[in-house]
Amino acid sequence: MSDIANKRPETGAFFPRDRAWHAPAFTPGYKTSVLRSPQKALLSLDGTISEITGPVFGHSMLGELDNDLIHNFAKAGESAIGERIIVHGRVLDERGRPVPGALLEFWQANAGGRYRHKKETYLAPLDPNFGGCGRTITDEHGYYCFRTVKPGPYPWPNGVNDWRPAHIHFSVFGHGFAQRLITQMYFEGDPMIWKCPIVNTIPDRRAVELLIAPLDWGNTIPMDARAYKFDIVLRGRRSTLFENRLEGN
Amino acid sequence: MVQELGYLKETASQTAGPYVHIGLTPNFAGIGGVYDADLGTAMVNDKTLGQRITVKGRVIDGAGAPLKDALVEIWQADGAGLYNSPSELRGTADPNFTGWGRCPTGAEDGVFTFETVKPGRVPFKDGRKMAPHISFWIVARGINIGLSTRMYFPDEQEANDADPLLNRIEHRHRVATLIASGEAPVYTFDIHLQGERETVFLDI
Numbered sequence: 001m002s003d004i005a006n007k008r009p010e011t012g013a014f015f016p017r018d019r020a021w022h023a024p025a026f027t028p029g030y031k032t033s034v035l036r037s038p039q040k041a042l043l044s045l046d047g048t049i050s051e052i053t054g055p056v057f058g059h060s061m062l063g064e065l066d067n068d069l070i071h072n073f074a075k076a077g078e079s080a081i082g083e084r085i086i087v088h089g090r091v092l093d094e095r096g097r098p099v100p101g102a103l104l105e106f107w108q109a110n111a112g113g114r115y116r117h118k119k120e121t122y123l124a125p126l127d128p129n130f131g132g133c134g135r136t137i138t139d140e141h142g143y144y145c146f147r148t149v150k151p152g153p154y155p156w157p158n159g160v161n162d163w164r165p166a167h168i169h170f171s172v173f174g175h176g177f178a179q180r181l182i183t184q185m186y187f188e189g190d191p192m193i194w195k196c197p198i199v200n201t202i203p204d205r206r207a208v209e210l211l212i213a214p215l216d217w218g219n220t221i222p223m224d225a226r227a228y229k230f231d232i233v234l235r236g237r238r239s240t241l242f243e244n245r246l247e248g249n
Numbered sequence: 250m251v252q253e254l255g256y257l258k259e260t261a262s263q264t265a266g267p268y269v270h271i272g273l274t275p276n277f278a279g280i281g282g283v284y285d286a287d288l289g290t291a292m293v294n295d296k297t298l299g300q301r302i303t304v305k306g307r308v309i310d311g312a313g314a315p316l317k318d319a320l321v322e323i324w325q326a327d328g329a330g331l332y333n334s335p336s337e338l339r340g341t342a343d344p345n346f347t348g349w350g351r352c353p354t355g356a357e358d359g360v361f362t363f364e365t366v367k368p369g370r371v372p373f374k375d376g377r378k379m380a381p382h383i384s385f386w387i388v389a390r391g392i393n394i395g396l397s398t399r400m401y402f403p404d405e406q407e408a409n410d411a412d413p414l415l416n417r418i419e420h421r422h423r424v425a426t427l428i429a430s431g432e433a434p435v436y437t438f439d440i441h442l443q444g445e446r447e448t449v450f451l452d453i
Binding site for chain 2: 009010011014016018021023030035037040043044049050052065066072093094117119132133134135175176202204206208211236
């Protein structure tokens with residue numbers, strides 16, 4: 001479809017970010033944001049070459065198990081405990097074009113809701129075979145896939161009884177540094193999503209719904225792993241056909 | 250009715266949370282053996298061209314405390330003013346310089362450190378040269394959407410005075426929040442999230 005377009009690097013500035021769609025910086029229901037939120041207006045800047053360029057990562061940097069969290073920290077012959085799932089989807093931009101070569105990094109709690117981190121104090125046990133990190137790079141169609149166990153929900157200190165719904169953190173690189181994005185994926189059918197103060201930092205319910213991955217029965221592997229499908233949308237960019245470019249049109 | 254534009258909405262940002270290191274710097278987080286090295290730790294090697302510099306600093310909250318769980322990424326041109334990116338069509342950047350770095354703030358002191366080179370000047374959209382600068386992106390627990398800003402150099406006053414972005418800052422005393430302190434080869438860039446000295450953050 002857009003393979004031809006993808007082969008020629010694009011140099012247009014990114015669409016302005018819809019700040020009303022994203023969570024504002026100051027969200028007192030999520031207490032940590034109170035002292036960490038800028039209070040002054042952001043200075044708007046139409047992207048210069050410093051924003052429209054960005055690092056790229058080659059598939060050659062990936063190890064064989066990088067996208068298999070069930071095995072990438074496990075002892076030989078063993079595997080992580082939990083519900084086996086496949087998470088897959090596409091990285092697109094706002095124009096609907098696939099974003100090939102996008103580095104995705106993900107991290108999550110284990111099946112019991114416990115992170116492998118020294119600051120983590122939840123009483124649920126660590127799984128000796130689960131590290132909780134993985135990464136992959138989208139193919140020429142913007143497609144990605146990884147295997148993991150479904151993370152558990154866990155309590156966290158905010159209100160006296162706040163819990164995070166099961167979620168996987170995603171970090172995404174597109175083709176420009178201004179496309180840089182970190183988000184979280186939730187699971188279809190989880191009643192805890194709408195109780196979460198971090199989810200509820202997002203003002204628009206539709207924006208939250210787009211963070212919830214549906215169960216993908218068609219891609220579920222019989223007798224092995226269920227699939228969840230999660231598409232990610234990065235900012236689109238303008239065509240430069242009618243813009244003066246330093247390198248010439 | 251009119252035709253539909255058919256654009257998608259950008260995926261909403263969510264905080265990187267307290268455990269961002271597990272995903273982005275697992276070796277730093279003590280999760281060894283998954284990746285050989287954490288991405289973004291080495292921007293330069295022995296062959297990198299240009300003037301070597303160290304950039305360090307802290308990310309400071311509204312109570313004056315440095316964040317010890319933040320993650321900082323930087324992106325910059327090489328010593329000759331070229332970006333190591335496919336969208337850089339003006340030339341070929343130094344293959345021994347990545348242009349991109351990632352560093353967690355220290356768990357004890359909250360300090361981030363980058364070993365890099367001083368970037369060359371790159372053009373603004375109208376062709377004027379911008380002053381040398383490094384793009385910053387900051388994420389952490391409590392930050393709902395990554396914060397973007399730029400660091401400029403204290404020993405480039407003439408270029409800074411003519412810089413198109415710095416000139417757009419209405420409250421002139423705030424320009425100083427984007428200019429590092431120190432002198433070559435070590436610069437310090439403290440980022441203030443709130444307060445009198447709140448850094449100018451960008452909507453890029």
